[in-house]
Amino acid sequence: MTGSPGYQSLQFLLLLLSCIGSGKFWHTCMGGHSVTDDDHFATNEVLNPMSPMDLHKSIFGKGKSKDRCAHTVNAWEGRPHSVSITDFGAVGDGKTLNTHAFENAIFYLRSYAANGGAQLYIPVGLWLTGSITLISHLTLFLENGATILGSEDFFDYPVIPGLPSYGRGRELPGPRFSSLINGNGLEDVIITGDNATIDGQGAVWWSAFRKKTLNYTRGHMLELIESKNILISNLTFKNSPFWTIHPVYCKNVVVKSLTILNPFDAPNTDGIDPDSSQHVCIEDCYISVGDDAISIKSGWDQFGTSFAMPSKHIKVQRILAFSRSSAGISFGSEMSGGISDVKVDGMVVTGARWGVRIKTAVGRGGYVRGISVKNIVLHSIRTAIAVMGNYGEHPDENWNRTAYPLIEDIRMKNIVGENINQAGLFLGLQESPFRDIHLANIALQVNTTKQIWNCSDVAGSYIFVFPQPCVEFTRKT
Structure with a gap:
């Protein structure tokens, strides 16, 4: 009897309930x-x-090696050739613009790409630069005490086309600013360091965005397009102009041991956003940002459906997340190319508007399915779990009014929360109800007795969930 799954689930729920209580x-x-x-x-x-x-x-804790997914990218032992940015005249005084030094260093290192690649070494100092375009078979290594500073001059960021799966810049029609660190069509790239820093100095971008004086969409801190075999690790990224880490159309990406620090009021400064990418691992990160800590995307409305590149085979584990305005982890709202086979295991989310959120709308098309979210701790969250079909921002007036997203096969379990305002918000679409949403082993200390759960056009099941969810969820026995 004691070995039965039902009894073990009851024991787990009692443990969760024991977590809830002032001071405990x-x-x-x-x-x-x-x-x-x-x-x-x-x-x-x-x-x-x-x-x-x-x-x-x-x-x-440190985690077991078998639980880590860094093995999904080759464990490069080093490059046969290394140069310092100072070899190309760079000055680390925080004032001298070093864009040309970075360009010259990377151009020089191209000749080593076919021979095991090369390393560009960034020593202690404040290295001011505009947009940096990387090459394949490159390690960008920042020494402890080194900081790459993004230029505050918008002219240091070339204007580039919008992504085809978005049809335009995300914020404004037309092209967009390039990212501080970027690359297209690359392979075998490592961006790492000894706990060094990349600072986007995003305040000028946030101010211009609020004042609506920008002509183009803001650039990201780091964006790699159509690239593979990527490792990003052991760095602090701070003050991103827009989304911080954005691998798009990429394969085989590991993002690990990062600290991401953007002010809570810095607009749209997501932490890590895999976009139309496959075989991505995000692990062991501390993320404190002005939007979603992690947001999985796959294109926007008709542009995303026609581009048809899903995000799939993604693992997220051991994440410490802080936000005020958005979610610990979200799916969408740009999900028109589809999102599937995502496993989230181990997050602590504090202060966020949403704990776990799936957001979509009529016009998106696409799907979110095959999602597993488990072992989540929530503290001071307004809505613990949200699956919503009313996120209605569109790229233009040509969006398809009959493109209904499919939301199905969503499993959430082992979730505990304290100081929660609302347990769940499940707002499906009448034309395409959300289905097969399964909740298990969830205990939430909710601050109100009014509309603890709000559900419509949704169907699923639950077992050992407190408070008891809406009638749209059938109790499993």
């Missing part, structure tokens, strides 16, 4: 480590005395 939550569920320090949450500054990654390790 973090000590019971998080080993006594609080990630809700008031000063941090008010200022979005690094917690003291722990660094972000020290805090991450204190919560998640």
Whole structure:
């Protein structure tokens, strides 16, 4: 009897319920480590005395090697040739513009691409630069104490075409600014360091965006297009102009051991956004941002459906996430190429508008299916789980009014939350109801007795969920 799945689920639910209660939550569920320090949450500054990654390790531990997915990208042992950016006249004073030094260094290193590649070494200093375009078979390595600073002059970022799966810039029609670090059609690229920093100095971009003085969509901090075998690790990215890490049309990507710090009020500064990409692993990251910590995407409306490149085979694990305006992890709303086979295992989300969110709309088409989300801890979240079909922003007036998204086979389990305003919001579409949504082993301490769950045009099942969900969910026995 004690080995039956039902009994084990009941035991797990009792454990979750024991987490909920004033003064006990973090000590019971998080080993006594609080990630809700008031000063941090008010200022979005690094917690003291722990660094972000020290805090991450204190919560998640080091993890077992078999649980890590860094093996999905080759463990390069080093490049046969290395040069320093100073070899090309760069000056690390934070004032001298070094764009040409980066261009010359990368041009020089092209000759080594066919012989195992090369490394561009960034020593201690403040290295101001405009847009940097990478090449294949390259390691960009930043020494401890090195900081790449993004130029605050918009003219240092060339204007490039919008992505074909978006049909335009994401914010404005027409082209867009290039990203601080970018590449197209690359393979075998490593962007790493010894806990060094890449600072986008995004405040000028956020101000221009708010004032509506930009002629083009903002660039990202790091964007790689149609590239494969990518490793991004052991760095701090901060003050991104727009989305921070954006692999789009990519395959075989590992993003690990990153700290991402964007102010809570910095608009649309997502953390990591895999977009129409496959075989992506995101693990062991600390993300504190002004939008979604992680958002999985695949193109926008008719442009995404015609481009037809899904995001799939994605793993997200051991993530510590902070946000005020958006979600710990989201799917969409740009999901017109389809999203499937995504496994999320182990997140702590604090202060967010949404804990886990799927967002779509009429006109998107596409699908979100085969999603597994488990082992999630939520603290001070307005809505714990949201699956919504009313996110209605479109690229132009030619969007298809009968392109209904398909949302199905969504499984969420082992979720515990404290100080939650609303347990769940499931707003499907009458023309395309959301189906096969399964909830299990969920315990949420909700602050209200009004509209704890809000559901329409949705069907699914639940087992051991507290508070009990809407009537649209059938209890499993």
